[in-house]
Amino acid sequence: MSWLRALKETARSGLEIERLKLEPLIALRGAVGLALVVGTSLALFGPQIAASSAFGAFQAAIATFQRSWRPRPVLALVSGVSLAVSTFVGYVSGAHTVLFLCLLGAWTFLAGLAWAAGPTGGIIAASNVAIMLVTITLPTSVEDAAAHAGMIAVGGVVQAALIVLFPVRRWGAQRDALADALAAEAGYARRLRLDPFAPFDPLPLMTARSAAAVTPREARRRPAELHGARGVAERLRPVLASLADPAMGVPGEGLERAWVNELLGAAGSVLDAAARAVRHGEPVHLSATDLGVLKTPDNDVILVGPARRAADRLAALLDDVLEIAEGTGTARGIPSDLAPDTRHRPTLPRLAPVVLAAMRRELHHGSAILRHAIRVAVVAVAGYFVGAALPLGHGYWAPMTAVMVMRPEFSQTYARSVARFGGTLVGVGLATAVVRGAHPSDTLSAVLAVVCAGLMYLLMRTGYVVGQVCVSAYVVFLLGMAGGDWSQTVTERIVLTLVGGLLAMVSYALYPAWETPRLRYRLADWLVADGRYAATVIDQYADPAHRDLDAVRSAVLATREARVAWQEALAAAQHEPVRHRGISRAAATDAQHALGQLGRSAMVLEAHLPAASAEPVPGAAELAEALRRATEQGARAVRERRLPDWRPAAEAVARWDVPTADGDGTSPAGDPVVRRGAALLLEALEEFTRALDERGGSTRVSSTLAGK
Numbered sequence: 001m002s003w004l005r006a007l008k009e010t011a012r013s014g015l016e017i018e019r020l021k022l023e024p025l026i027a028l029r030g031a032v033g034l035a036l037v038v039g040t041s042l043a044l045f046g047p048q049i050a051a052s053s054a055f056g057a058f059q060a061a062i063a064t065f066q067r068s069w070r071p072r073p074v075l076a077l078v079s080g081v082s083l084a085v086s087t088f089v090g091y092v093s094g095a096h097t098v099l100f101l102c103l104l105g106a107w108t109f110l111a112g113l114a115w116a117a118g119p120t121g122g123i124i125a126a127s128n129v130a131i132m133l134v135t136i137t138l139p140t141s142v143e144d145a146a147a148h149a150g151m152i153a154v155g156g157v158v159q160a161a162l163i164v165l166f167p168v169r170r171w172g173a174q175r176d177a178l179a180d181a182l183a184a185e186a187g188y189a190r191r192l193r194l195d196p197f198a199p200f201d202p203l204p205l206m207t208a209r210s211a212a213a214v215t216p217r218e219a220r221r222r223p224a225e226l227h228g229a230r231g232v233a234e235r236l237r238p239v240l241a242s243l244a245d246p247a248m249g250v251p252g253e254g255l256e257r258a259w260v261n262e263l264l265g266a267a268g269s270v271l272d273a274a275a276r277a278v279r280h281g282e283p284v285h286l287s288a289t290d291l292g293v294l295k296t297p298d299n300d301v302i303l304v305g306p307a308r309r310a311a312d313r314l315a316a317l318l319d320d321v322l323e324i325a326e327g328t329g330t331a332r333g334i335p336s337d338l339a340p341d342t343r344h345r346p347t348l349p350r351l352a353p354v355v356l357a358a359m360r361r362e363l364h365h366g367s368a369i370l371r372h373a374i375r376v377a378v379v380a381v382a383g384y385f386v387g388a389a390l391p392l393g394h395g396y397w398a399p400m401t402a403v404m405v406m407r408p409e410f411s412q413t414y415a416r417s418v419a420r421f422g423g424t425l426v427g428v429g430l431a432t433a434v435v436r437g438a439h440p441s442d443t444l445s446a447v448l449a450v451v452c453a454g455l456m457y458l459l460m461r462t463g464y465v466v467g468q469v470c471v472s473a474y475v476v477f478l479l480g481m482a483g484g485d486w487s488q489t490v491t492e493r494i495v496l497t498l499v500g501g502l503l504a505m506v507s508y509a510l511y512p513a514w515e516t517p518r519l520r521y522r523l524a525d526w527l528v529a530d531g532r533y534a535a536t537v538i539d540q541y542a543d544p545a546h547r548d549l550d551a552v553r554s555a556v557l558a559t560r561e562a563r564v565a566w567q568e569a570l571a572a573a574q575h576e577p578v579r580h581r582g583i584s585r586a587a588a589t590d591a592q593h594a595l596g597q598l599g600r601s602a603m604v605l606e607a608h609l610p611a612a613s614a615e616p617v618p619g620a621a622e623l624a625e626a627l628r629r630a631t632e633q634g635a636r637a638v639r640e641r642r643l644p645d646w647r648p649a650a651e652a653v654a655r656w657d658v659p660t661a662d663g664d665g666t667s668p669a670g671d672p673v674v675r676r677g678a679a680l681l682l683e684a685l686e687e688f689t690r691a692l693d694e695r696g697g698s699t700r701v702s703s704t705l706a707g708k
Contacts, residue, residue, distance in 0.1 A: 080156010423468025
């Protein structure tokens with residue numbers, strides 16, 4: 001993609017407005033907290049301290065809107081206290097330019113590294129640095145700075161207290177995550193009726209898994225319907241895929257296929273009903289028809305073999321889902337605080353070592369997070385110099401803008417730069433028109449600032465440009481209350497916002513972290529993860545008496561993480577102004593489909609894992625080891641721009657054809673489910689090689705071996 005087209009696409013995405021469900025009660029709570037802090041500070045301490053406290057309460061409320069599974073009061077407290085510390089330290093060092101610039105660079109570098117702990121930490125850290133550049137200009141002495149910092153912290157405390165006193169949809173985010181996972185499984189079941197090989201995006205399940213992590217205190221308070229259903233939903237996915245797959249015994253047409261479609265449709269309806277019950281905390285409402293399809297004895301008559309086992313397993317898992325959604329039980333009847341499904345999240349005091357370890361892991365060459373930290377630190381210092389050099393005053397707006405818009409990814413940085421300038425232009429224009437027409441007093445300015453903040457809380461999820469309109473007007477009213485010059489504010493804010501956005505954009509062009517050159521590495525990582533998953537599943541057939549289901553679970557999670565990393569990298573690369581290096585868009589799409597089928601084939605095998613009393617499958621261990629070696633060597637070939645060779649894995653499958661007792665032919669060894677699954681695995685691997693073969697040569701090693 002050319003630079004011109006990349007700029008055009010990112011500008012368009014930055015100015016988009018999304019229609020999302022609004023949360024007026026949460027927005028109102030944040031605005032009320034801001035109003036309490038500003039009103040009290042204005043009455044007791046005057047407009048300047050009121051402005052500082054307003055920034056603290058404003059930022060604390062914004063922090064609670066970030067996508068995090070931690071309690072919202074914790075986010076508000078962390079944001080308020082960290083901003084208070086930043087403001088005080090920044091003011092104390094502000095009199096010494098060199099010291100302050102060193103502090104600004106180090107502070108911003110650490111804020112950039114905070115993205116290693118996740119987007120929530122990165123956004124809160126960046127926002128604190130940006131607002132610090134404004135708040136350090138308000139105090140006039142060290143004692144005054146301490147008072148300002150104290151009121152900023154009070155703003156965070158007030159927002160946290162309001163969240164505790166007036167909760168809105170407690171556990172609502174966790175309910176939505178689990179309901180989305182169940183709804184995704186329902187949609188998957190319906191798609192399988194039309195396409196037995198339909199793909200499934202594991203992101204809702206991964207999100208639900210993240211939401212399920214709780215501290216010991218939260219585990220005791222969590223509603224029963226939020227425990228256990230996620231694990232059951234994850235076990236449902238391979239069962240649904242196995243039931244629909246023609247390779248597992250159900251023909252593509254006929255009575256059996258029609259009955260399987262009925263079962264899949266009923267499963268979708270049951271899962272949708274459970275999702276609604278979990279989301280709203282109300283009873284499950286089911287139709288008698290759906291229950292009749294799942295419970296009918298016709299399953300034992302029409303379906304045989306693997307399909308019948310899958311249908312029985314499906315009915316049992318759906319029973320578990322309904323029990324949990326009703327709050328009448330948990331998986332396996334285990335109390336919610338003791339079930340193995342419980343995931344533990346570190347408490348806040350124990351979180352610091354986890355965050356520091358994540359930041360240390362990014363300190364290596366090639367890390368996109370490290371490059372972002374270096375970029376944002378250099379730009380913040382450079383923006384401070386540029387703002388001070390321009391004859392406009394309030395030069396901190398340039399570095400503040402740059403820090404706020406910069407992200408580790410190219411398209412987000414450029415889109416936010418354009419959106420911030422557009423939103424600033426509109427917001428400052430509207431606020432200026434109001435000020436010049438009404439000449440508001442300090443009290444009225446505070447009221448207008450609170451109204452703008454409330455609109456920002458309400459509309460912030462509809463798009464960055466909309467939020468910036470509200471934020472720009474908010475800052476104009478607030479600084480005007482503190483004694484700023486209105487006419488000067490308009491010119492400065494627009495020009496310096498443009499300067500900060502341009503600095504952010506130029507920095508990414510000069511010191512980028514492109515995903516396009518790393519696409520082959522991401523693809524290779526996904527191949528290795530899929531291969532290990534398939535090999536781990538097949539290992540369970542080799543020694544059923546010593547099954548290691550935890551190893552299978554870990555392999556599944558590694559596969560999902562690798563797949564999401566690939567999809568995110570591919571999405572980022574599509575907007576980068578980088579010439580094609582190594583893999584075309586068509587090849588990437590085909591390779592993604594092939595690896596999706598590879599993971600799906602392993603998942604089908606997982607649905608039929610043998611009981612501990614089953615006989616070992618001859619040759620399964622050998623095939624598992626061959627798959628591990630082949631996919632690791634194939635990943636190395638992908639990184640080196642060579643075509644993978646799957647001959648060792650195909651030969652391991654071919655050796656399953658053993659001579660008969662009379663020596664007149666061969667008979668297939670082992671479980672037929674494993675044989676069919678192995679064939680599907682080889683077919684997916686061959687499709688992967690064909691996707692990367694730009695010459696279009698034949699790669700069907702399995703068919704070649706079969707002819708020998």
